[in-house]
Amino acid sequence: MFLFRLWNCFGGYVIIKIKGEYVERLLNQASLNNILLWDVKKKNEQELEAKIDVRGFFELVKLSKKVKCRIIVVKKVGFYFSILRLKKRSLFAAGTVIFIILLYVLSSFIWAVQVNVNDDELKQKIIKDLQEWGIKPGVIKYNIDKKYVIDKILLNYKNISWVELYVKGTRVVVEVVPKEPPPLLKDTKPCNIVASKDGVIEEVITLNGEPKVKRQDFVTKGDILISGRIPLGEGKGEILVPAEGIVKAKVWYQRSVKVPIVKITKEYTGRERKILRLKIKNNELYIYFKDIDFNKFDEINLKSITLLPKGLGDVKGDLIIYREYKDKKEFIGVEGAKEEAQEILKQEVKELSKNKEIVKHNMEFYVDNEDNSVIGILNLELIEDIGQKEIIQ
Amino acid sequence: MNYNDFKDKLAEKLDLPKEVLINLPLITLTGDLALSVENFKGIIRYEVDSIVLNSSIGEIEILGENLFIKYLVSDEVRVEGKVKKIIFKD
Numbered sequence: 268m269f270l271f272r273l274w275n276c277f278g279g280y281v282i283i284k285i286k287g288e289y290v291e292r293l294l295n296q297a298s299l300n301n302i303l304l305w306d307v308k309k310k311n312e313q314e315l316e317a318k319i320d321v322r323g324f325f326e327l328v329k330l331s332k333k334v335k336c337r338i339i340v341v342k343k344v345g346f347y348f349s350i351l352r353l354k355k356r357s358l359f360a361a362g363t364v365i366f367i368i369l370l371y372v373l374s375s376f377i378w379a380v381q382v383n384v385n386d387d388e389l390k391q392k393i394i395k396d397l398q399e400w401g402i403k404p405g406v407i408k409y410n411i412d413k414k415y416v417i418d419k420i421l422l423n424y425k426n427i428s429w430v431e432l433y434v435k436g437t438r439v440v441v442e443v444v445p446k447e448p449p450p451l452l453k454d455t456k457p458c459n460i461v462a463s464k465d466g467v468i469e470e471v472i473t474l475n476g477e478p479k480v481k482r483q484d485f486v487t488k489g490d491i492l493i494s495g496r497i498p499l500g501e502g503k504g505e506i507l508v509p510a511e512g513i514v515k516a517k518v519w520y521q522r523s524v525k526v527p528i529v530k531i532t533k534e535y536t537g538r539e540r541k542i543l544r545l546k547i548k549n550n551e552l553y554i555y556f557k558d559i560d561f562n563k564f565d566e567i568n569l570k571s572i573t574l575l576p577k578g579l580g581d582v583k584g585d586l587i588i589y590r591e592y593k594d595k596k597e598f599i600g601v602e603g604a605k606e607e608a609q610e611i612l613k614q615e616v617k618e619l620s621k622n623k624e625i626v627k628h629n630m631e632f633y634v635d636n637e638d639n640s641v642i643g644i645l646n647l648e649l650i651e652d653i654g655q656k657e658i659i660q
Numbered sequence: 661m662n663y664n665d666f667k668d669k670l671a672e673k674l675d676l677p678k679e680v681l682i683n684l685p686l687i688t689l690t691g692d693l694a695l696s697v698e699n700f701k702g703i704i705r706y707e708v709d710s711i712v713l714n715s716s717i718g719e720i721e722i723l724g725e726n727l728f729i730k731y732l733v734s735d736e737v738r739v740e741g742k743v744k745k746i747i748f749k750d
Contacts, residue, residue, distance in 0.1 A: 290706070291703045291704065291705060291706050294703050294706070294729075294732060295702040295703055297732065298702070298703075298734050298735075299702075299732060299734065300734075301733070301734045303731065303732070303733055304729070304730035304731065304732045305729075305730060305732070306728070306729075306730065306731075307706075307728060307729035307730075307731075307732060308728040309707060309708050309728070310731075315706075317729075355750055404685070
C-alpha cells in the first residue's frame with residue numbers, strides 16, 4: 268500500500284466527484300475496463316467522491332458519457348501536476364535549474380587551501396609549493412591527483428614524516444606531521460671561544476682548551492678567550508680541541524630616552540564608519556556606506572573574505588572600520604616627563620638584565636630647553652657570559 | 661454428474677482452492693473493520709450503511725456503518741468501515 272501511494276505521488280492522481288442518477292453503474296463499468304479507483308465515498312444520493320490516476324481519468328471520462336454521469340475534478344495531486352504547473356512558470360523553473368547547476372559548478376572548485384602544521388614557516392613553504400603543483404584556489408577539485416601531491420611533498424621535504432590530503436567541501440586540507448629533529452650532536456670540530464662583546468673579565472671557567480685571559484683583563488670583541496689549540500711543548504706541535512667553558516665579564520650598556528613635556532595622546536571620539544574594500548586582482552574598490560569626514564582615523568581590518576578564488580577572477584572583500592580620533596595634548600611638566608622617562612628606562616633595564624647579574628646602574632636626567640623635553644640617560648653595568656664559539660679554520 | 665459437481669470433487673481430491681475452480685467469491689474479513697471480496701461481478705447498490713455486490717452465488721449484502729470502498733479493480737473490491745452483517749441472497 269505504501270508503494271502504491273509513493274507511485275501515485277510521482278504519477279499524479281485526481282480527486283473527482285461523480286454526479287448522476289445511477290453512479291454504481293459507472294463503478295461497474297470502471298471495474299470491467301480495469302480502471303483502478305480508490306477511496307470511493309458516497310457523499311449523498313447522487314454524488315460520489317473517488318480518487319483515480321491520470322490515465323484512468325481520461326478513460327473514465329469516455330465511459331461517463333455512456334452512462335450519463337458528470338465528472339467534476341476537485342483537486343489534482345502529485346508530482347506530475349507540479350511539473351505541469353512549473354511549465355507555466357518557466358522562469359521560476361529555469362531559476363531553480365540554474366541555481367542547482369551553479370551550486371554544483373561552484374562547489375566543484377577549490378576555494379581554499381588549508382595546511383595543518385604547527386610550524387608557520389613550513390606552512391607558508393608548503394602552501395607556496397602546493398600552488399606550483401596545482402593545488403590552489405580555483406582548480407577543479409576532481410582533478411586533484413592526491414597520490415602525486417603527497418609523494419611530491421614527502422620527496423621535497425625531508426623533515427616530514429606523514430602527510431594526508433583530503434578535500435572537505437570546497438577546501439583542500441593538508442595534514443602534515445613534521446619529523447622530530449634528531450638530538451644535536453656535540454660539536455666535535457675544533458674551535459676557540461671568543462668574546463662577543465667588549466668587557467672586563469670577571470671569571471673564567473675552562474672545561475676544555477687553554478684559557479688565554481684572566482680576571483681583570485680588558486677584552487674587545489673578537490679576542491680569543493679560550494683557545495682550542497693546545498701546544499704540546501716545544502717542537503712537538505699542537506693538538507686542536509673544541510674549546511668549551513664559561514667566561515663571565517663586566518659589560519657596559521648605555522641607553523637614552525627623550526620625553527616631551529607636552530604629551531600627545533590619541534583619543535577616540537567614538538565615531539566609526541564601516542566600509543567595504545573589494546580587491547579585484549590589483550585594483551581596489553572602496554564602497555562607502557556613509558560619507559566620511561574624519562581628519563584623523565585608524566584603519567582596522569575586521570574580516571577578509573575570498574569572494575572568488577584565484578582561478579575565477581580573484582575577488583577579495585575586506586570589511587574595514589575607520590575609527591576617528593583627536594590628538595589630546597596634555598602638559599605633564601618636567602617632573603611628569605622625568606617619571607615617564609624613568610619608567611621607560613626601568614623597562615629597558617629589565618630587558619637587558621634578563622638572566623644576568625646587575626653590578627651597577629644609575630640614571631641621569633637633563634632638561635632640554637630647545638625641544639621642551641626631558642632626556643634620561645641610563646648607565647648599566649652587567650656581568651654576563653660573553654663567550655662565543657668560533658671554528659678554527 | 662454435471663460439470664460443477666465434477667470440478668467440486670476434483671478440487672477436493674487434488675486439494676485445490678475451490679474459488680479458483682468453481683468460480684466462487686473469496687471473502688476475507690479483517691475483524692469488523694475491513695472486508696475484501698475477490699471474484700465479484702459488480703456493484704448493485706452503494707450506500708453509506710449498505711453495499712450490495714453481485715457474485716456467482718448471488719447477491720452479497722454488507723450492512724454496517726460508514727462504509728466506503730477502499731479500492732476497486734476488475735475482480736476485487738475492498739470495503740472499509742464498521743461491518744455488522746453479511747447477508748447472502750440466492
